[in-house]
Each structure stands twice: as C-alpha cells, then as structure tokens.
Amino acid sequence: MRTVLFAALLLSGTTTVMAQGQKPASKQLLQRAAAMTPPSARSLGANTQGLVIGGSDDCSTPDAINGEGLFAFNQTAATTGAEGQSETLCYAFGSSAVDSDVWFAWTAATTDTFIIETCTQTTTDTKIAAYAGNGCPTPGTAIACNDDTCGLQSQITIAATSGVTYTLQVGTYPGAAAGSGNISISAAVAATNDDCNSPDAISGVGTFPFNNQTATTGTEGQNEYSCYAFGSSAVDNDVWFSWTCPSNDTFQFETCNLTSTDTKIAVYPGSACPTAGAILACNDDYCALQSQVTFTGTAGSTYMLQVGTFPGAAGGTGSFDISVFQPLSNDDCSNPTAISGTGSFPFDLTTATSGIEGQAELICTFNGGTPIDFDVWFAWTSDFTGTARLSTCTGNQIDSKVAVYPGSACPTFGTSLACNDDVQCPSCPFYPYTSQIDWDVTSGSTYMIQMGTFPASSTAGPGNFTIEQYTCDPACETCNPGSAYCPGDGNGTSCPCGNNSSNGGGCANGSGTGGTLDGEGIASVTSDTLVLKSTDLLPNQPCLFFQGNNAVNGGAGVTFGDGLRCSGGGVVRLQVRFPDSTGAAQTSLNISSQGGCSAGDLKRYQNWYRDPNLSPCGAGFNLTNGYEITWEA
Numbered sequence: 001m002r003t004v005l006f007a008a009l010l011l012s013g014t015t016t017v018m019a020q021g022q023k024p025a026s027k028q029l030l031q032r033a034a035a036m037t038p039p040s041a042r043s044l045g046a047n048t049q050g051l052v053i054g055g056s057d058d059c060s061t062p063d064a065i066n067g068e069g070l071f072a073f074n075q076t077a078a079t080t081g082a083e084g085q086s087e088t089l090c091y092a093f094g095s096s097a098v099d100s101d102v103w104f105a106w107t108a109a110t111t112d113t114f115i116i117e118t119c120t121q122t123t124t125d126t127k128i129a130a131y132a133g134n135g136c137p138t139p140g141t142a143i144a145c146n147d148d149t150c151g152l153q154s155q156i157t158i159a160a161t162s163g164v165t166y167t168l169q170v171g172t173y174p175g176a177a178a179g180s181g182n183i184s185i186s187a188a189v190a191a192t193n194d195d196c197n198s199p200d201a202i203s204g205v206g207t208f209p210f211n212n213q214t215a216t217t218g219t220e221g222q223n224e225y226s227c228y229a230f231g232s233s234a235v236d237n238d239v240w241f242s243w244t245c246p247s248n249d250t251f252q253f254e255t256c257n258l259t260s261t262d263t264k265i266a267v268y269p270g271s272a273c274p275t276a277g278a279i280l281a282c283n284d285d286y287c288a289l290q291s292q293v294t295f296t297g298t299a300g301s302t303y304m305l306q307v308g309t310f311p312g313a314a315g316g317t318g319s320f321d322i323s324v325f326q327p328l329s330n331d332d333c334s335n336p337t338a339i340s341g342t343g344s345f346p347f348d349l350t351t352a353t354s355g356i357e358g359q360a361e362l363i364c365t366f367n368g369g370t371p372i373d374f375d376v377w378f379a380w381t382s383d384f385t386g387t388a389r390l391s392t393c394t395g396n397q398i399d400s401k402v403a404v405y406p407g408s409a410c411p412t413f414g415t416s417l418a419c420n421d422d423v424q425c426p427s428c429p430f431y432p433y434t435s436q437i438d439w440d441v442t443s444g445s446t447y448m449i450q451m452g453t454f455p456a457s458s459t460a461g462p463g464n465f466t467i468e469q470y471t472c473d474p475a476c477e478t479c480n481p482g483s484a485y486c487p488g489d490g491n492g493t494s495c496p497c498g499n500n501s502s503n504g505g506g507c508a509n510g511s512g513t514g515g516t517l518d519g520e521g522i523a524s525v526t527s528d529t530l531v532l533k534s535t536d537l538l539p540n541q542p543c544l545f546f547q548g549n550n551a552v553n554g555g556a557g558v559t560f561g562d563g564l565r566c567s568g569g570g571v572v573r574l575q576v577r578f579p580d581s582t583g584a585a586q587t588s589l590n591i592s593s594q595g596g597c598s599a600g601d602l603k604r605y606q607n608w609y610r611d612p613n614l615s616p617c618g619a620g621f622n623l624t625n626g627y628e629i630t631w632e633a
Helices: 591-595
Strands: 009-012 015-018 063-066 069-074 099-107 112-117 126-132 142-146 155-160 165-172 180-187 200-203 206-211 236-244 249-254 263-269 281-283 292-297 302-309 317-324 337-340 343-348 373-381 386-391 400-406 418-420 436-441 446-453 462-469 483-485 516-520 531-535 543-548 558-560 563-565 572-577 602-610 621-623 626-630
Touching (some): 112 126, 126 155, 206 236, 263 292, 281 292, 400 436, 400 462, 483 516, 516 626, 531 543, 531 602, 563 621, 572 591
Parallel strands (some): 063 099, 200 236, 337 373
Antiparallel strands (some): 009 015, 069 180, 112 180, 126 142, 236 302, 249 317, 263 281, 386 436, 386 462, 400 418, 400 446, 516 531
C-alpha cells in the first residue's frame, strides 16, 4: 500500500484513452466522503452573467468570495471552458484538463499559507487550480493544481497576501461526473511540536489530538532499522509528544480509526530528542494506512512519541490513542479455547501476537510465505466422523489464514493437516480474502485450530468462523464465470518493447512477468457475487479495474504503455485498488451495479496498473490480459 496515484480512463466515442499516471505525491485511503457539510454564506460578484449557482461557468465573471470558511460549488450545469486546460501543474494521469469547471475570485483576508480543498466536502471526483489575479488566467500562470489528494478529492496550498485576489478553478477529473459540494479555505497553522526539542507534554491513557498538516520533517528518528517499511526508514511531517507513563504495563499506541492521514509512528525512551538506535517500537501500516505499536512502559517514566507520515504522504489531522494492552487468553497455543461440535465460533485477533508455533509449515506456503500472523488457538473436539470444513466466509472483513493440527497441545513442526490463506472455490460473496480448510476427523478426537491473518495484514480484529460436516467434492464446484483473452505472449499483437510474458497475463512488467486478470463468483445482475482478481502486479502500486463493451482490435488489443489495451468502448472505471506485497489485488464492490450491466450483456474487463520504477518500456504503467463475461439474469 504505497504511494497512491489514482488511475483513470477518458472515453471519447469508442476510443478509450487511459492516462499514464501522475507524479507521485502521496498515498491515500480509497474511501469517498459519505457526508457533506452545509454550505456557508458567500458573496457574489456584481456581474452574474454566466453564473452557475456555486461558482460561475465563465472565468471572466467569477463568483466573489473572501476569507476563510466553506464556499458552495455546483458544477451540474457547468461547461468545460477553454481557459486553464493546459497547465503543466495540472497534468495528472495523462491529461491537464479540468472538466465542468466553475470559477471563484477569492480575496485573502490575511497574509498566510492557505489550504484550499474539497476533502470531506463532496463525493465528486474534483480537480482544482489557483491563479494569481482576478479573471480568466493567462496560460502557464497556475500557482497550484491538484487532482487527487484525499481519495478522489483535491487539496492545494498557496501562500497568499492580505487583500490580494486569486482566481480558483473548481472542476472534475476529465470524464468524471459533475457534482456539488463545498470548497474549504483555511489558514495553515504551524505545529508547535514540530521539533523534538519542544514536544507537547501528555500523560496517562486516552485519546490525544495531533496536527502534522504543516509540520516539517526533522533529522531525528529518520534512520531507525525498525522503521524500515516499503523501502524507507523515514518518518515525514513528524510532530513530537513527551508522554509520561501511568503504570507498569504493556501499552498500545495507535492511530487506527482516528485519522485518514497515512501515518507512521515511533516510540523512544526519555523526554529529549531520541538517540539513534534507541527506538522501542515503530510502525507504518497496521490498520490500512494507519499505525499501531505495543511497548512496555514503567510508571513515572517519560517516552517520546513521534507521529508522522509515510514518506511522500501529505500531513493531516487526527488523534492517536494510548491504552493498556490486554493480551488474549488464547493468544498462546498452550492455553487454547476449548470448543466442540458444529456451529459458529467467535474469535478476536485485535490484540493477538504472532507466536513461534505453526509458522513454518510447508503446506501453509501461500503468496511466498508460510507464517500466520496475529494467531489465536482453539482446541476443537469433533462430534462426527467424516470431513470437517472450517470457513471464515461468514461476513468477516479479515484477511484470514488458518491451519489445523492433530491433538490438543502446541503443534509439532510438520504435523499440519490442512492450511489455507485465500479460499479459491467456491468464492466468498462477503470478502475475497477469507479462508477455508477441509480435513478428515474422527468423532471424539480433538484438533488444534490456528486462526490468524496473512502476514502483516492490517485487518486483525474480531470475527467468527464456522465448522460443519462436509460431504461435497470441492473439485465439482465451479469458480470462474468468464474467460481470458488478449494475453501478452506475442502470439497476437506484439508487446511494445518485446516484453512478452508466458503466464497467460498481459505483457511483462518490471517484475519480469505479466499481470493477470480473472474472475470468481456468480455473474448475475440479481445475485452478483463476482470478484475480479489480479496477480503479478507491482506490489503497493495502485491499479484500476475497468469495464468496456468491446474487445479492442478483435480481441488482439493495441499497444498502450508497456502493455496492450484489450477493453474499450463505453468504458466504466470500476474501482481503484492497492495490490498487496505479493502484487495481488481484487475488487470489493458490486460490479454489475457499478458497471450498469443488464442480463445478456457481454462485458470486457481489464486492469490498468502502475509500474513506475522498473517499467521495461519506460511508460511507467501496464495492463493485464483481458477478461470477458456474459452477464446472467
């Protein structure tokens, strides 16, 4: 889950133009804002010719606004003007255009650095720019421009002078639907605890606010080995807190569910700037893009807390929580929870640790590794003789990994009876990263169940699993509702720079293989459980699943970037996802609804993904093979 750049498609007639990817800026959550803040009052310019409520459609008559606050915009009746369409600063995903744009003439009330954003203020896929002066801008004069900073919304920062007027352009990404919402304008406030020599003093357990929106990146705490994640030990935009420990306990320090900022946190002993190598704990991504660490504290002692961001990510606001860590009773295999019979059984991985048992079983090798993280243990006694099936496909949103061993004690190496990371067939309609194991059991016998997550997963939490007697042969269950086409193997259209692949996927990427796309589930418009799945993408580089009506060039595709564009015509952007550390990604939404599918429709799918560092042809992006499905009623 690294530097986030949102992919996009621009459709013109039956020709699809896909963007090449914008300059790396930050990784962000893919969640759109669910609520909109009521618009504030605004003053309109005297000349309202060409006015669209919430911004003028004509840059020569912009709406006049001033100072800080929320200002309503509405692009639903706006056209795309000729001005502000070719700014270098606005280049993102292959285009500098700003569609459905409305205009404001904003006058600064103070001399400050200002943050102008649509974050949390709309669900529209916005793109915004700022220019000096009042009125239609001269080409090349943009002082700031942004497409995606917070999901599909935008944020720019400008240095403004009191009494001076600036022109603001509020539009959409090219091809995106116009909408309404607010732009927020606020003066950036300097962080008082930006330097580790002047930390904010806090104490005890509880929730504490932070703001590293305007923080700089200091020199301390930038080269700790335990902070190394995704190629860097750096902690950007860091602010500091001096925390006094209230008791002799193990403590949990986290930003989970308390901010949308891509945090990175660390803990050091003492109340002064940390000494290199003295770090106690550090974490980048524990819960999605937020962070969590545990460490042992001594009553009355002081510890330095560093709250920053992943390198390159934008600073923000939020809170962190410090609480006493309560280990789970069945966190150790020597103290499993006793269960028996068939039914549903709860589990909780929230505060689980990763034990040393059951971490090197060969049959647990999935996606390049054998470990099972954040594991808890159950001693299950069977009440039947036959085949038992354990499944986590019960509505959980947990990237589970499970194993089973004979007996009721900590397992001996090499004795695992079954293990699974991601169930392949049948698919799980609730969440694609669920697990399922089948094994032969004898009535009255006890088996040790190891329930955990895929290594380093950010989804450890509460859930439940089921155990049932199973009689069907899994080989009889159909998983794949469609068929692949347009491989980058050189037998059809040649790959752009001879970068053919041999795995049935698209043209070879920087890892030396082709990104693949297939499907799993039911492609029915009334009971849609379809999941589009990709492998062999670039780890932690964003990808875009999209849908088209046509198989381009008769299904042979045409060269595009480092790969072949196989799907086109009536293109619909389905979902931006982030491949895991193995390069795997899959959809998590209702595809028939998002794609507007009807019974009998033949739709073609493909996955566009970034390959910025090792791009074999130098384009910086690639595509998977195509995948086509005929939708059922």
